[in-house]
Amino acid sequence: MNKTKETLVTAFALFSLFFGAGNLILPPLLGFKSGDFWWLVTLGFCISAICIPIMGIFAHARLQGTLYDFGKKVSPKFALVFALLIYAIAAGLPSPRTASVTHEIAIQPYFDTPYILTSIIYFALVFVFVMNRSKILDILGKFLTPAIIFILLLIIGITTFSYPMDFGDTVFPNPFTAGVLEGYQTFDAIGAVVVGGVIIVSINLKNKGDSFKEKRSLVRRAGWIAGFALLLIYAGLIFTGALMHQEFDADVSRTAILNGISLKTLGNKANLFLGILVSLACFTTAVGIVTGTADFIKSRFGDSQMAYTITAIIGCVLGVGMGQFNVDYIIDVALPTLMFIYPITIILIVLNVLPEKYTSPMVFKTVVITTFLFSIPDFMGSIGLGDTISAVKDLIPLSDYSMGWVIPAFAVFIGVNGIKK
Known part of the structure; x- marks a missing residue:
């Protein structure tokens, strides 16, 4: 594989890693509330949702290790507690949020069923996939992300050329800070330290003959490309939300505004298609989180399959418990946890770079x-x-x-x- 193609393949993998379906629901409402300060909100959002996570990948490239290695210089005990805390948060918040997003995007507009039913069926399927690893999810991932990107670029393009360059007043006392804190909700800094190592392992396996310097250079090039692509999508969605400031009620929810924007720009059929794609992308994210958590616990118990199974069960039960609530409630619950763990995660990423x-x-x-x-x-x-x-x-x-x-x-x-x- 030539260097250019290798860089693009790695960049696409990084983009897929960070561009979870949950992230889709954050920028439009942020833009809707930001008014003519949408650019300042975008700057803050991109610092915490793009710059820090990409730095996390750079840190992984340097460490060539696991999540445990991020905190090892503080102390082995701290590193273990930090790793366990991060995995617990991942299984207890962003994983259940994928079920809630699926319900609000793909189920609620068409069926009058409760959140809990969606959550139970959703995590029952997650458990089946976690216990029976399959390449189906990897194959789906290769098609899901390009399809979602294509639809999003259509939405952004149609809105840009259909609506006047008119923005409302911002509701944020400090737009930049609002962007930074909403960027926390992507959980991408946590995603970088949790599953970023998977990218590094893949590079090591495919490029055994390359030097450390060559591998690090590959990751950096891919990181810049992935970061630019994320910036394009996030800024476009925030801009779209800002342009549509007169189209929705002030109390519109994150998922409702995404559905509404899609409906107004693409119509019913495309909106349904987006709902299906987002649901599948949510599902692959949940499977990845539960599998990663179970793998870590398994490694701490001498590769015990029982430890893996018990962790998978706990992760899915947590998912059902939290997944029965709406997305905005889960985001509100997550905020205190993020205010506690995100600063430490950011500092560990920066120090390791x-x-x-x-x-x-x-x-x-x-x-x-x-x-x-x-x-x-x-x-x-x-x-x-x-x-x-x-x-x-x-x-x-x-x-x-x-x-x-x-x-x-x-x-x-x-x-x-x-x-x-």
């Missing part, structure tokens, strides 16, 4: 601890307890924007490196 001479075990420990401590006020604010620590928050730069951990983490990073010298 930086040159070794700046990232000693001491730097890892102090920066991660600082990030954890300074993200507590943001976490408390997300669960409605912000007023109890308002005096503390007033002293922390950027805390009003739910990013109070950024400057302290950076200052400690600079300080510890300065002391070393």
